[in-house]
Amino acid sequence: MGIKGRKKRERERLAKQAEIAEDRDGEEYDSDDEDAPPPFLVFGNGPFAPPGSAPKMSQSQRFRMMDESVLERYRDDHANRKSSHIKKKRSRDEDEEVDEESLPLMHHFHDAEELVKLSQQQSLAKKQDITGCRFGHPLLGLDERVVTALLTEGFSRMTRIQERVLPLALEGYDILGQAKTGSGKTLAFSIPILHGAQTIVPKSPKSCLALILGPTKELCVQIHQILGNIAEHLNAAARQERSSGPLLGVRLITGGTSVLEERKALQSGSAHIVVGTPGRITDHVRHCVGWKLSTLRYLVLDEADRMLADGFQRDLDYIIGATPKSRQTLLFSATNSKSVHELARLSLSKTPLFIDTKSAEPKFVDEELANAVAPPFRVLQDVVDDNEAAIDEDGVPATSSTNDHAGEDIPSALHQFCALVPVEDRLRALYVFVKRVARVAKAMVFCSTVASTTFHCQMMGSVGFHNEVLMLHGQMKHRQRLATFAAFNEWSTGVLFCTDVAARGLDIPHVSWILQYDPPLDPTEYVHRIGRTARAGNVGNSLIFLTPEESRFIKYLTNFGIHMEAYPVPEKLPRIQEKLEHVLQLDPVVAKSAVIAYRAHVGAYLSHILKETFDVHRIDLDGLAKAFALTSTPNVSLPKTSAEEKQDYVKGKIKSLNKRKGQAIRHYEQMKTKQQWTDDGSFVGMSRPKRSLSM
Numbered sequence: 270m271g272i273k274g275r276k277k278r279e280r281e282r283l284a285k286q287a288e289i290a291e292d293r294d295g296e297e298y299d300s301d302d303e304d305a306p307p308p309f310l311v312f313g314n315g316p317f318a319p320p321g322s323a324p325k326m327s328q329s330q331r332f333r334m335m336d337e338s339v340l341e342r343y344r345d346d347h348a349n350r351k352s353s354h355i356k357k358k359r360s361r362d363e364d365e366e367v368d369e370e371s372l373p374l375m376h377h378f379h380d381a382e383e384l385v386k387l388s389q390q391q392s393l394a395k396k397q398d399i400t401g402c403r404f405g406h407p408l409l410g411l412d413e414r415v416v417t418a419l420l421t422e423g424f425s426r427m428t429r430i431q432e433r434v435l436p437l438a439l440e441g442y443d444i445l446g447q448a449k450t451g452s453g454k455t456l457a458f459s460i461p462i463l464h465g466a467q468t469i470v471p472k473s474p475k476s477c478l479a480l481i482l483g484p485t486k487e488l489c490v491q492i493h494q495i496l497g498n499i500a501e502h503l504n505a506a507a508r509q510e511r512s513s514g515p516l517l518g519v520r521l522i523t524g525g526t527s528v529l530e531e532r533k534a535l536q537s538g539s540a541h542i543v544v545g546t547p548g549r550i551t552d553h554v555r556h557c558v559g560w561k562l563s564t565l566r567y568l569v570l571d572e573a574d575r576m577l578a579d580g581f582q583r584d585l586d587y588i589i590g591a592t593p594k595s596r597q598t599l600l601f602s603a604t605n606s607k608s609v610h611e612l613a614r615l616s617l618s619k620t621p622l623f624i625d626t627k628s629a630e631p632k633f634v635d636e637e638l639a640n641a642v643a644p645p646f647r648v649l650q651d652v653v654d655d656n657e658a659a660i661d662e663d664g665v666p667a668t669s670s671t672n673d674h675a676g677e678d679i680p681s682a683l684h685q686f687c688a689l690v691p692v693e694d695r696l697r698a699l700y701v702f703v704k705r706v707a708r709v710a711k712a713m714v715f716c717s718t719v720a721s722t723t724f725h726c727q728m729m730g731s732v733g734f735h736n737e738v739l740m741l742h743g744q745m746k747h748r749q750r751l752a753t754f755a756a757f758n759e760w761s762t763g764v765l766f767c768t769d770v771a772a773r774g775l776d777i778p779h780v781s782w783i784l785q786y787d788p789p790l791d792p793t794e795y796v797h798r799i800g801r802t803a804r805a806g807n808v809g810n811s812l813i814f815l816t817p818e819e820s821r822f823i824k825y826l827t828n829f830g831i832h833m834e835a836y837p838v839p840e841k842l843p844r845i846q847e848k849l850e851h852v853l854q855l856d857p858v859v860a861k862s863a864v865i866a867y868r869a870h871v872g873a874y875l876s877h878i879l880k881e882t883f884d885v886h887r888i889d890l891d892g893l894a895k896a897f898a899l900t901s902t903p904n905v906s907l908p909k910t911s912a913e914e915k916q917d918y919v920k921g922k923i924k925s926l927n928k929r930k931g932q933a934i935r936h937y938e939q940m941k942t943k944q945q946w947t948d949d950g951s952f953v954g955m956s957r958p959k960r961s962l963s964m
């Protein structure tokens with residue numbers, strides 16, 4: 270197909286998708302939201318190039334166009350099959366329908382009625398959750414302009430963590446804050462900064478007063494957006510009050526954009542609040558002449574443990590070193606881990622307080638540290654020591670019962686399920702999930718690798734969910750990542766395939782399902798992944814797929830207070846394996862992705878920290894190949910088991926002994942003196958061995 274043909278097809282598809290979008294608007298459970306923007310288009314002209322942009326095709330578009338033509342070929346291919354094939358297919362389709370009708374999965378994937386009930390529950394839960402003081406409470410002493418701006422943004426009352434943090438943060442304490450996912454931590458650290466800015470900016474209009482660090486671009490974009498929106502109201506009010514004077518500037522620094530542009534903005538002094546990722550900020554601290562952190566008043570480290578786990582320790586050390594000791598530091602995370610406490614010890618200076626929503630009152634960080642027995646998160650040395658060393662009688666890695674806090678960080682309106690799916694059925698089970706959820710709800714599917722994310726998104730796109738799936742991972746280009754994130758935010762239904770890059774802090778509206786298709790690395794990551802739903806008092810569901818061989822991970826999570834209901838796995842999944850395999854035959858791009866994802870899956874398994882639970886030697890590799898729609902099992906080199914290693918050692922020893930024995934015999938044969946006798950039997954002497962003979 271030529272480029273013109275593609276463009277024509279693209280235009281047709283655009284029109285079709287616009288129709289679908291209209292239909293979908295009617296189906297939304299939040300249907301009274303008339304202002305809701307139409308769902309983004311995924312492929313072709315999808316989020317990577319919003320509608321109306323230049324027709325130039327990006328690589329991803331081309332790929333998706335190819336997908337479209339692949340689908341067409343796929344359809345033609347099926348249409349041209351002999352009648353017997355068609356009959357067979359029909360009966361198979363009927364089977365499929367019957368199977369799916371009887372799927373218990375359906376019971377959990379909401380239908381329209383359920384969704385109405387759900388939204389009622391949601392508003393009730395929300396009311397119960399946000400019942401704190403008003404932001405305008407006189408005892409809080411929050412700047413009135415900030416209160417008004419918050420009200421304009423729709424925030425009138427505080428959440429529990431805000432109620433606890435704000436009075437102390439406004440007094441200038443250093444704070445280590447911890448609260449459930451989606452409980453409003455972003456405003457808890459943003460409001461003190463906005464309050465302080467009201468007096469600091471007019472006095473020092475050219476200085477940077479706050480630096481907020483987050484682990485991912487998406488999280489920084491989100492924080493920047495929240496602060497930016499409130500700052501806009503503040504600036505509008507300031508313009509009305511006085512005709513001149515400095516306005517509050519909030520600047521995003523995350524890489525992927527022009528360094529020079531960023532430098533100019535920082536040097537101009539108009540960036541009073543800077544939000545960024547540690548890598549890029551370090552770069553500017555080092556090289557941006559004229560931008561100094563010596564005037565900094567507030568330093569915020571959001572999801573600090575993730576920043577440490579991602580290898581930003583040195584950057585963080587450097588940035589903290591460049592800030593003045595007099596700064597106020599606010600450190601936040603949804604999970605309470607040892608690495609956060611370590612960072613707290615290093616970065617918090619002024620009488621640091623530990624504030625969470627469980628304790629009766631704030632504690633001093635040192636006191637909290639003394640009580641904290643580190644859960645085995647992230648710091649690999651600890652993981653090995655704590656997890657693998659302590660195995661209970663069922664062979665499940667155990668934890669100290671005083672430590673297992675992770676479960677307490679889960680919102681109560683979040684329903685957690687676990688499904689045991691045999692390895693060879695995983696892809697079909699995923700298909701069922703996507704089919705049931707993609708057009709009625711919003712879901713995120715977490716995969717452990719970029720390759721797995723890519724393959725599963727491509728595969729689901731190829732089997733009919735072109736308009737319902739998106740992917741997000743760290744190897745995408747900056748622009749693509751941000752566009753995808755923005756698009757999924759806008760969607761009312763659909764599925765986002767993602768890596769753990771989307772696990773932290775992201776506040777994507779209306780996500781009602783989280784599927785952990787690949788297992789998380791540890792309970793912390795589990796909690797953060799599922800925390801993308803049931804936010805701010807809403808209800809949500811999470812589901813994790815495990816194979817029966819991995820089932821003791823459930824018990825392991827139980828040790829951390831994470832309890833899941835068993836998810837009824839359908840006895841018969843739709844018979845679509847052949848259809849899935851056919852996609853690979855027709856589309857070399859997906860076929861290549863499948864092999865890469867298969868190998869990456871084995872690699873992820875190999876590097877999983879719970880080696881006993883995720884034992885690479887227990888994987889049924891042929892079954893796993895089926896889970897990637899592969900008809901033959903790709904080669905992978907696995908490390909040897911200890912038994913195999915022992916066997917190899919013994920074999921090697923025997924081999925080398927035999928070799929040496931052979932050499933000795935040969936040597937003896939060559940060197941031995943031979944007696945020589947005459948025919949009549951008389952001895953005539955000894956022959957000497959020839960020196961030239963080699964041994």
Ligand SMILES: Nc1ncnc2c1ncn2[C@@H]1O[C@H](COP(=O)(O)OP(=O)(O)OP(=O)(O)O)[C@@H](O)[C@H]1O
Nearest residue numbers: 426427428450451452453454455456603774776805
């Ligand atoms: N006072 C409030 N009133 C109403 N809604 C609020 C309030 N504070 C926060 N929210 C809403 O709650 C949601 C979650 O907030 P936020 O993203 O800050 O949570 P979080 O605790 O940082 O989550 P995570 O741990 O996942 O990063 C957002 O949609 C936000 O708009």
